[in-house]
Amino acid sequence: xxxxxxxxxxxxxxxxxxxxxxxxWYKKIILAFLLxxxxxxxxxxxxITGWVILGEFIFTLAMALKCYPLQSGGVIALxxxxxxxxxxxxxxxxxxxxxxxxxxxxxxxAGIYFMKPLLMFVFSKAFVKVRSKLALSLLFCLLSxxxxxxxxxxxxxxxLISVAAGFYGVYHQIQSADSDYxxxxxxxxxxxxxxxxxxxxxxxxLVMHGAxxxxxxxxxxxxxxxxxxxxxxxxxxxxxxxxxRMAPITMPVLVSGLGVCWLVEKYKWFGFGAALPDEVRTxxxxxxxxxxxxxxxxxxxDIKVQAVAGVFLIIALAFHLAPVGLIGLxxxxxxxxxxxxxxxxxxxxxxxxxxxFTGLLVVFFVxxxxxxxxxxxxxxxxxxxxxxxxxxxxxxxxxNGFLSxxxxxxxxxxxxxxxxxxxxxxxxxxxxxxxxxxxxxxTGTNLPSVATPNxxxxxxxxxxxxxxxxxxxxxxxxxxxxxxYTVVLGVVGLVCVILFx
Numbered sequence: 067x068x069x070x071x072x073x074x075x076x077x078x079x080x081x082x083x084x085x086x087x088x089x090x091w092y093k094k095i096i097l098a099f100l101l102x103x104x105x106x107x108x109x110x111x112x113x114i115t116g117w118v119i120l121g122e123f124i125f126t127l128a129m130a131l132k133c134y135p136l137q138s139g140g141v142i143a144l145x146x147x148x149x150x151x152x153x154x155x156x157x158x159x160x161x162x163x164x165x166x167x168x169x170x171x172x173x174x175x176a177g178i179y180f181m182k183p184l185l186m187f188v189f190s191k192a193f194v195k196v197r198s199k200l201a202l203s204l205l206f207c208l209l210s211x212x213x214x215x216x217x218x219x220x221x222x223x224x225x226l227i228s229v230a231a232g233f234y235g236v237y238h239q240i241q242s243a244d245s246d247y248x249x250x251x252x253x254x255x256x257x258x259x260x261x262x263x264x265x266x267x268x269x270x271x272l273v274m275h276g277a278x279x280x281x282x283x284x285x286x287x288x289x290x291x292x293x294x295x296x297x298x299x300x301x302x303x304x305x306x307x308x309x310x311r312m313a314p315i316t317m318p319v320l321v322s323g324l325g326v327c328w329l330v331e332k333y334k335w336f337g338f339g340a341a342l343p344d345e346v347r348t349x350x351x352x353x354x355x356x357x358x359x360x361x362x363x364x365x366x367x368d369i370k371v372q373a374v375a376g377v378f379l380i381i382a383l384a385f386h387l388a389p390v391g392l393i394g395l396x397x398x399x400x401x402x403x404x405x406x407x408x409x410x411x412x413x414x415x416x417x418x419x420x421x422x423f424t425g426l427l428v429v430f431f432v433x434x435x436x437x438x439x440x441x442x443x444x445x446x447x448x449x450x451x452x453x454x455x456x457x458x459x460x461x462x463x464x465x466n467g468f469l470s471x472x473x474x475x476x477x478x479x480x481x482x483x484x485x486x487x488x489x490x491x492x493x494x495x496x497x498x499x500x501x502x503x504x505x506x507x508x509t510g511t512n513l514p515s516v517a518t519p520n521x522x523x524x525x526x527x528x529x530x531x532x533x534x535x536x537x538x539x540x541x542x543x544x545x546x547x548x549x550x551y552t553v554v555l556g557v558v559g560l561v562c563v564i565l566f567x
Contacts, residue, residue, distance in 0.1 A: 088133040095125075096138050103145055112151050116440035119146060123433050124473045128520050131530065131541065135474075136426045143432035152435040160431035160438075164480075167295045168424060169391020170218070174289065175420035177379075177397030178221040180407070183365070184372035185213070185225045186232075193229065194354045199268070199341045200331045203275045207327045210279030211320060215287045216380055219280035219524040224419060226276040230269050231533045236353045237265060237346055266537045267340035273528065273539070274338075274547045275327055278516055280524050281555075282323045285512035286316045289383060289390050292427065292523075293479035297508050300483050301501065304386040311501065314566040315509045315559055322558040326550050337547050368405045375401050423523060430477050437481055438488075447485045455499055459506040459567040462486075463560055466510030470521045471552075475511040482507045502567045513559045517552040519544055 085093050099122045107115045119142060126139040146152055161168070178185075192209065196202040206226075213222045284290030288298040288308040298308050330338040342350075375397050382393045402413060437443055450461050462482065469478045483504060490500040515521030519529040519541060528534065529544060 085133050085137060088138075092129060092132045092138075096141070099142060100145055103142075104149060107149055107151070112440045113442065115149075116151060116436055116442045119151070119436065120433065120442060124477075127474045127477065128472055130520060130526055134422065134426075136422060136429060139426070139433075140429050143429045146432055146436050152432065152439045156435035156439055157428075157432050160435050161428060164296055164299065164427075164431065166299050166389050166391060167292050168427065169389060170289065170295050170394065171292060171391075171420045171424045171427065172394075172417065173391045173398065174218060174394030175221050176416035177394040177401070178217050179416035179419065180398065180401040180405075181372045181376060182225060182228065184369050184376065185222075186229055187369060189225060189229045190232075190354060190357075193233065194347070194351050197347075199339070200328065203272065203327055203331045203338075204324060206272055207275040207279040207282070207324060210276040211283030211286075211323075214280040214283035214290050216289065216383060218289055219284040219291055219522065220419070220423070220527055222280050223277055223524040223527055226273050227528060227531045227533045230273050231531075231536065233350055233353075234265075234269060234533070234536050237262075237349055261343035261345045264340055264343050265346050267337070268342050268346075269533075269537045270539050270543070270547070271331070271338040271340055273533070273537070274544070275331075277525055277528055278323065278327075278548065278551045281512060281516050281522060282316075282320050284524075285319070285509060286312055287383075291475070291512055293476045293483075293511055294508060295390060296476075296480060297483050297504055300487050301504050305383050306386075311505055312508060315505065315562040318562050319509075319513060319555055319558050322554050323551060326554045330550055336550055337543065371404045372401060427476065430474075430480060433477070434480050434484060438484065443481060443485045447482075447489060451489055451494060458499075459502050459563050460560060462503050462506040463510035463563045466507050467514030467556060467559075470511045470515035471517040472520055474523070475515040475521050476523070479507055479511040482511075505567060506563055509559050509563065514552060514556040516548050516555065517545065518548075 081093075085096065099119075103115060103119060103122075106118055122142055123135075123139050126133070126135045126142065129135075129138075147154060147157065189206075189209070192202065192205055196205060210222050210226065213225075280290075284294070286309055288294045288303065288305055294308070298304075303311065330336050333339070378400065379393065379397055382388065382396070383390065387393065388396070398413075398416070402408065407413060450458060450465070453461060466475075466478055466482055486495075486500065486503050486507070489495050490497065495503070516525065519525040525544065525548075529539065529541060533539070
């Protein structure tokens with residue numbers, strides 16, 4: 067190749083490789099951000115530039131389906147440090163202050179990874195044993211809520227995806243006649259094909275009920291969502307104290323959420339209500355029986371070890387025997403040691419689910435450090451705090467709820483709890499009022515955020531999973547199916563905040 071064409075080739079390759087397969091228009095927008103920011107800093111100063119960069123970062127979160135925000139948001143965060151709007155020491159301070167949250171993501175999610183066989187066994191039995199779709203929907207919603215209160219929403223969603231994808235795979239195998247099953251007694255493939263769309267609708271509704279259940283349970287305890295632990299750390303709340311302080315809002319919301327589940331299933335609203343076709347049930351029941359028959363003594367032993375580890379997990383969390391992340395590490399050690407998992411590559415698989423989000427969380431902290439150093443939220447927080455104390459919890463709930471619909475709720479909670487803590491340490495608000503605002507921030511970021519996949523990591527995980535295209539679960543479908551939950555959870559949560567805070 068001639069030397070004169072080499073620079074052009076490099077530029078073309080760089081253009082193609084930058085942010086990979088994301089759309090061309092998206093790449094151009096990110097490059098425009100990177101070119102604009104230095105000029106804006108010189109012309110308008112750090113305050114205005116900080117607000118623009120904050121908007122840019124929220125844009126990367128909102129466009130998470132186009133490109134994972136770790137890359138697009140990460141290059142913006144790197145530029146923030148290089149421009150001097152914040153510095154490495156400030157970022158390290160934020161990371162250090164939130165180390166317990168990072169440990170939760172690294173070790174607890176990995177610990178639950180080794181508990182998946184037990185969780186899948188429980189969900190699978192519920193899947194085939196409960197014949198009423200209404201009862202099954204309520205069970206999945208409630209079971210997801212309970213598990214999310216003690217584990218974390220992302221892990222429980224991963225289990226839901228695995229169970230649904232597994233059963234879809236079994237059905238598809240039979241339908242395509244690639245299975246080793248005995249086909250005698252099964253309906254012909256034409257009838258199976260006719261049942262496919264109804265089966266997809268059935269799975270869509272079930273996983274959406276489960277996903278919302280993770281939000282209903284996740285808001286209740288300090289391990290349910292990453293921002294819960296962050297808020298608990300700022301408030302010095304342990305597991306049970308966090309639960310009891312949130313209960314006046316979270317318990318009515320839980321009941322209301324289950325009520326929504328019953329209504330939409332009963333009256334087949336918003337894409338819910340599809341029953342499991344009889345042809346598919348026959349296949350899945352036979353598959354479940356075969357799994358029971360082929361399960362070895364070692365498999366049954368492993369499930370028992372995981373159950374013991376689960377009991378230990380609940381006791382350790384309830385009595386706060388150690389920081390949550392260290393409890394997760396103990397769960398990893400117990401389960402792997404007693405089930406013979408001793409090879410490094412086997413253990414490494416457990417960490418793949420949480421580490422991308424852990425990296426993104428550290429990028430969050432760069433933006434949080436910028437907000438703190440540039441005092442971006444001070445006018446807003448001061449304006450809210452200038453209102454009457456009676457009105458402030460509701461205002462904070464609404465503000466956090468709205469932002470969490472379009473952005474990531476961990477990011478929103480991090481920003482608000484940090485600014486409110488500064489107000490407390492400055493003597494602007496009392497400790498009692500600080501606690502009320504912390505409750506409003508936690509519930510505000512957890513409940514209305516079910517509106518879109520942008521708001522909750524578990525929802526985004528579901529949307530970007532391999533299951534979503536199989537069951538035709540698109541972004542718009544998720545928003546539509548979540549709408550009744552969004553309205554009811556938001557309204558009930560707001561009313562409870564007004565009444566009890």
